[in-house]
Amino acid sequence: MTTEPQPEATAKKSGWARGALTRGLVALPLVAGLVTAGWLLNGGNDRPSTAAVPIQAPTPAADTIGGGAGPSVLEVSAPVQAQQAPAKGVKPLEEWANKLAGPLDIPASALMGYANGELALRGEQPKCHLSWVTLAGIGAANSNHGRGGDQQRGPLGLSAQQWKKWGANIPGIAKPAITNPDAASVAAGRALCAGGTDLGGGNGWWNAVASYKDAKAGNATELFRQQVLGNAQLFSTLSLDPSRAATPSVRATRFALGQLGLPYVWGGNGPDAGAAGFDCSGLTKASYDDAGVALPRTADSQFRALPPVPAAEQPKLGDLVFYGNPATRIHHVGLYLGNGLMINAPTEGQAVQIHTYHSKGDDYVGAGRPSN
Known part of the structure; x- marks a missing residue:
C-alpha cells in the first residue's frame, strides 16, 4: 500500500476565493450528482491511483439534493x-x-x-x-x-x-x-x-439550476450548480444562526466553497502553496489554516487529533467527516456542509466538489470538530 504524503507547510491564505481565475478552466469532471462514489470503499484519496479513474454520473439522491436549498x-x-x-x-x-x-x-x-x-x-x-x-x-x-x-x-x-x-x-x-x-x-x-x-429538493432542483445556466456553458454548468448548492446551504444555515458567521468553522467552509472546481492533486496544498489543487486532507487543512486553526496534514492524523463528534449527533457545518478503519488507518476526510452534504476532494481525475457524506455500505467512521 502506498503511503500518503508527509505533512507540508501550507501557505497562509489571504482570501477564501483564491484561485478563481483557473477554476472555470478545469477540464477534470465533477461528478454529475451527489451520491458517494466508489472511492469511499476503494481506499479514498490519501494514496495515488495507478489506473485511470472512471468518471461516474450517478443518479442524484432525491432526498438530499437541494434539500435545505429548496424549502x-x-x-x-x-x-x-x-x-x-x-x-x-x-x-x-x-x-x-x-x-x-x-x-x-x-x-x-x-x-x-x-x-x-x-x-x-x-x-x-x-x-x-x-x-x-x-x-x-x-x-x-x-x-x-x-x-x-x-x-x-x-x-x-x-x-x-x-x-x-x-x-x-x-x-x-x-x-x-x-x-x-x-x-x-x-x-x-x-x-x-x-x-x-x-x-423542494431532489432532481427538480438539480435539473432546474442546471438548465438556468446557458446551454453553451458545457462543463461549467456542473461547477455552477455545485456553487449554487454550496452557497445556498451556507446561507440557509447562517440565516438561522447569524452569530456563527465569524467563527472558524464558517470561515473554513467559505474557503472550501471557494475551491470548488479545482483539480484533485495527490499531496496538493492548493494554488497558494504551488499546487494546482488539493488532496482531501490538503483541502481540510488549508480551509482551517485560512480560519486560523492549525490542523495536522493527513486524514489519519486529523482524525486522531480532533475531539470526536458523538456518534448519536449529526455533524455540524465545518466538522470534518472521516472514512477508513480507526484501528489501522483513516484514508479520507471531507468538510461537512450541512443537510447531509460535504465539500470533498474525491480522487484523481476529479475536481473539488460536493458529495453526500454518508451512504449505506461506505466506510464512514465519524466526525471531528476542529472549532465551533
Missing part, C-alpha cells in the same frame, strides 16, 4: 407571511435583510430582492417551492450579488432571452430592469419554476 427558511428567520405583498419596503423584510446582510456577506438590497422573489413566486406558482436561498446561491455564483460578473445580465446572470420571457409584469415594479434585484429575482424564479418544476 424556505424565510418564515423561520423573519416575520414574513406568504400573503404579504412582495413590494419593496415591507418593514419586516427590511429589518431581516439589514440584520443578515453582514453575516451572510450579501448586500441588504440583494437580500430584499431574493426574499421578494420567493414571495412573488409563492403567489404565482406555490407548488414550485422556490426559496430565497436558491436565488442567493445563484446570485453568489453569477456576480457575487451584483458586485461583479457581467453587469448587463444583472445580479442573477439572466440572459437576454430569459429576461425577455420572464421579466415583464412584475408585481410592485412599474418599470422592471434586469439590474434591479427585485425584478431580477422574480424573473429568475419564473425561469426556475417553468414547466411546473418543484424546487
